[in-house]
Amino acid sequence: MPLDSTGKISFDHIYAEPDPRAFFGTLGRVGYLIPQLAKPYFRKLIEEYRAERGVAAPTVLDVGCSYGVNAVLQRCDVTMDQLYDYYTGPDVLALDHEALLAADRGWVRSHAGTEHIRFIGLDSSGPALAYAQSAGFIDAAIHADLERDDPTPEQHDLLAGVDLVISTGCVGYVTDKTISRIAHGSRPWMAHFVLRMFSYDPIAARLAELGYHSAGVDGVFRQRRFASAEEQTQILDTLSSAGMDPEGLETNGWLYAQLYISRPAGAATELATVMNAVSPGSGTSLTKLADPPQIRQ
Template identity: 95%
Template structure:
């Protein structure tokens, strides 16, 4: 039986370094040429799965994330039956942690890119639960207050919220389904759920959303460069629409811009620093939405605030700091402490105690961010 599928993959592994982006090309032993990683697909497997397999086998790079997903798909001429060639990019950390065996990205943090390439969120919760990732839970009451203030001031009964770096729609689930992140960890890592096939898990999650229908009138749009995460979040009903894009590199398409033009509020829980003022400015053009961003202390919000100021925004910080997750290793902690020291940020009593910490910044047009930040100071983290 022929187990080959009618597609081929071409993978370009890359990594981010202090000098910029480095791509890997390989010289063929049987021909005088250089190329990326290439191979054929297998029946029942996705192009992403084929890309991960070929990259591990041919290049010796374990668990390539391919988080940017599908970049181009073209028909291959002269093939019978017809065949499609799929180009993907496989992100690799600049170094590998000796303690965990996981790649360290260019910021010094452990790279969890591989968990965003899975078809459902079980790997996401199984992995991040081990490091007590809890910023979405701490952010929940602040996002609720932001939505409440917007409704009261603008008279919008059903605001549209854009979650930048939404992955599997965790922030939307917390708002819509009256659950805590600990309950989500218990659910997605429980033996009964781990035993479900993909369609059964999807049906269960759709049922969760239906059971809370009408309890929270919010429309959620997810922006991410992970196609699999976005696809699951929308199929499950966690989010209502998706923008699969890399706005660091590209302007939104006309269809994506139509979605952005209808956004009332923008939220994020850790992507700023990986996405820059380029993405945030592209999001802000048009509707001028209110924004609330939780930003790791290792990153500065100043470039984003300065770019938004050009668009008529004011930005202000909310009091306090918020735990994001535990360090995955002592090596990761050392890397981050060095980065904080270089940035002039004092980690004593915070990152020195084993946790990554974030700060909350509010940005809104017409010079009213300070007043809104003052309102947010009264919120109690959940």
Template identity: 50%
Template structure:
């Protein structure tokens, strides 16, 4: 089984299937839960930005895969429902078109909190999420090695909030900096849930140079269970090498993430929104 440089297992194959069944079947067995824990914090930021801007908030989900955050924010779903929705025998007996049609009907009738665009390097995942109506638009790009095209920049222009739940590490400062500077006259808020063994400093350095204020909220979130003892041992070695104590956290069998709130220099009502999100985090994390 392949591992990345932090010692974490690489599960690339579940992100490139024509539909989300393998994704949810695999991650259900690992109790993957960070999108559910992140949802109230994203929703709170969206609510504050909506009140400040007086219009629909435009969200970019970085590393969105099959649009999981969008299903929670706009589709009225929970992770427990999605695990059952894609994992039950009826779902596995369906062909691709039948599954897609079922999803279109499921996600068509909910009032959307925000306009959510997905960014990912997996074209199959994006195609499914967009065709099913989960995402409002989709951009397939690897911004670690490529610059945004003019068309992609136009699709992402006007973004108010960039969110992510675990893709930092696969992508880094090159991607985040490009997303921060899509528009010349404004920069988006950002809220990233980052695994503890993945250094955020290069991203923070670039954002700070652009005038962002970056806050690391103290409480931590469970991401998923370790795949194996080997993965746990390798991740703990990485944490120890970085001077991070895994006691009571990763040594209990779970990967943990931390929330990084990034306020742009011209943010509206930044203190109130950040304090509110941080308060929720401390109660729920």
């Protein structure tokens, strides 16, 4: 598989399919798990926002949402392993598109909890967004490239109602251009999982101009395994050139991310401290290196 401009394997083809079977089939083979690790942190972010702002049903914008995976994990209390098993199982692989869509709609209705959170997905992939919305994974979609374009009036209206912004891996492709365009609306709280090969500093600096404060959460989080030796070599070179030490992390065969919190009117450090106490949840464990950082896996 070819490398993209960042040095990572290009998975562009899996986001152009009419349903998520290729997405889960491909990413399952490289152990993609960052949405699962992010799940309890996003849950805590929502809880803290509700408690402080008194908003019972917050609106969450998932930047780079693809097929709405983060929304499904929150809305249906499902795990990534369960999604991998489902979308790669022979019965589901045998379904035609309309049958799969109907099955997913019914599955969401039967598994969604009573708690209401409104999810908006932002992505440049029309097919992924269309499926996520049609299946009921997300409530609304913004099909846009905010790196290049300002939001349309209709998109601006959607962004103006956002309370929280989340992402799991799009920063690096998405820059401060997109994030600042989002923040200009309702000044939402933000939580971004960012691969260590990318710096969050430009986003934090641009948000600071809008009255935001940003802080990092302790530890690093496994995103996925390297898809090839060539990809690992390229990323190790990128990290070393940026002054990042990959020893004991990326040298062991995994891409790692860090979590950054940004919120207006300060208090990001306090919120990050609250996040430090979050348990990764079932099926995960915490391991300490002899020399930190803490690994969330």
